[in-house]
Amino acid sequence: MSDADLRVVAGDSNYDVRPGESFTFGRAESCTLRIAPDDSSVSRLAGEIERDGSVWFLANRSGSRPLAVVDRFGLRSVLAPGSRAAIEGRVRVVLDGARSHELVLHGPEPAAQPDVAAVTGQPTSAGEGVLVNEQDRLALVALFAGYLQEGDRYDPNPKSYAAAAARLGWPRTTLVKRIEYLRSRLVRAGVPNMQGWNALSALAEYALTTGLITKEDLRLIHR
Incomplete structure (x- = not known):
């Protein structure tokens, strides 16, 4: 797996997706990863992973069902039908059907934060000095x-x-x-x-x- 590739982990299966390739998942037999073919709560084409320029994206290809995206902190957001989100680092995708199905995406790590010394203005002080034992x-x-x-x-x-x-x-x-x-x-x-x-x-x-x-x-x- 090169730095430009993205890895998809579903249970015990691993898939490496390379630039120029598309990875689809859903209930349909035509998907790269077929999920719960007998569960009509899962869309036939639920989502697609593809690279646009230098960025990997997760796109919701369903016409009616949202996808849940869980970031590296454990916070969940909803990706509405027709929307897409950039993939940075380790991201989990949850499809809710008769039971939940989870994919783990391993994309490029987030870009380095800017040099704090080069940032001007008052420093952020929210929460500063609060000790947590x-x-x-x-x-x-x-x-x-x-x-x-x-x-x-x-x-x-x-x-x-x-x-x-x-x-x-x-x-x-x-x-x-x-x-x-x-x-x-x-x-x-x-x-x-x-x-x-x-x-x-x-x-x-x-x-x-x-x-x-x-x-x-x-x-x-x-x-």
Whole structure:
């Protein structure tokens, strides 16, 4: 596999896609990868992977069914019919039918970030100075473990406080107070969306994209 190629992993099967080639997947026999031929919830032509210039793209070729795209942080987005998205690094694609089907795409790594020293203006300070200790991290992993899982265990939604506390063997009130105190510190440090009806989802996005918790931290709740 060269640096210009893209690899598709589906279960135990690997496919290397080269520039100039197209990789299709769906229910139809004509697809490169045939998925669930007897499941009418899966589109006959669900998606296509192809290179345009120097960039690999995932395109939704279905006329009615969305695709779910899971980035390297475990965050899920919806790719609507007719839309496409660039593939950078490791990306998971989920097709929901009678059961979920997952493809793992290994594309080129994201471009290097610009040299911070060359960027002018005030530095970003949101969240700066907020210390997260081991107990905070345990609470975050228990709440957001679903984002860190893969396959059938992947669930891009926060657990309930009760379920997360039970996983740790803590009283529910202990977990709630720890998370609320962490959110209040982040608010004071300028992190947006830490209050309101969607605060837990926003906290999950913050914890995942800043690296506060990673897949390796699942070991903390699996001991």
